[in-house]
Amino acid sequence: MKTDGDSHQLPTIAIVASYDTFGAAPALSVGSDSNGSGIVALLEVARLFSLLYSNPKTRGQYNxxxxxxxxxxxxxxxxxxxxxxxxxxxxxxxxxxICLDSIGSWENELWIHVSKPPENAFIKQIMEDFSSVAEDLGFQVNLKHKKINISNSRN
Incomplete structure (x- = not known):
């Protein structure tokens, strides 16, 4: 595990939620879930990880x-x-x-939008642990791959 002194050298995981909603007519938008639920999840995940990362012994291998x-x-x-x-x-x-979007939409199913399929062993372990906890809570976790190409202006 790396120390605080070289945290700038660690790889990064970006956790993102959009704060806007979409509807054909503004009155028909369902903002509490599109994407209020993603925002709430993002804030809670940030709060929990700030507690873990505040102690060098529980700091992760990623920024x-x-x-x-x-x-x-x-x-x-x-x-x-x-x-x-x-x-x-x-x-x-x-x-x-990881893009958190409309996570309150499904009764027993959670979709995780990811920039690439988990290939790294550490990331695979995170996803397996996440799926295991979700299963214990009665949820099913699914991945939806959506490559975000920052060099393509039309993506």
Whole structure:
């Protein structure tokens, strides 16, 4: 495990939620779940990880980057623009991005939108642990792969 002194060298996981909603007519938008639920989850995950990361003994092997962006209903355009605004070194350090969107929509099913399928052993373990906890709580976890290409202006 790395120490605080070299945390800038650790890879990064970006955890993102969009703060906007979408509807054909503004009065028909369902903002409490699109994406109020994702925002609440993002804030709670940030709170919990801040407790873990405040102690060097429980600091993870990844830096965590939390963001609230716009454009979620439009192919995560706000997330793409947000990532483009970063220094190249930070962008290159992002191994994984998780977008929390409308997580209160399903009764017993949770979809995790990811930037790439979990290939790294550490990330696979996180997803397996997450799925195991969800199963214990009576939920099913599914992954939805959505590559966010920051070099493509139409993505």
């Amino acid at each position: 965590l980057l939390f963001g609230l962006t716009s454009g979620g209903p439009y192919n995560y355009n706000g997330t793409r623009k947000w990532l483009q605004s970063f220094d190249q070194r930070l962008r290159e350090s992002i191994d994984y991005a």
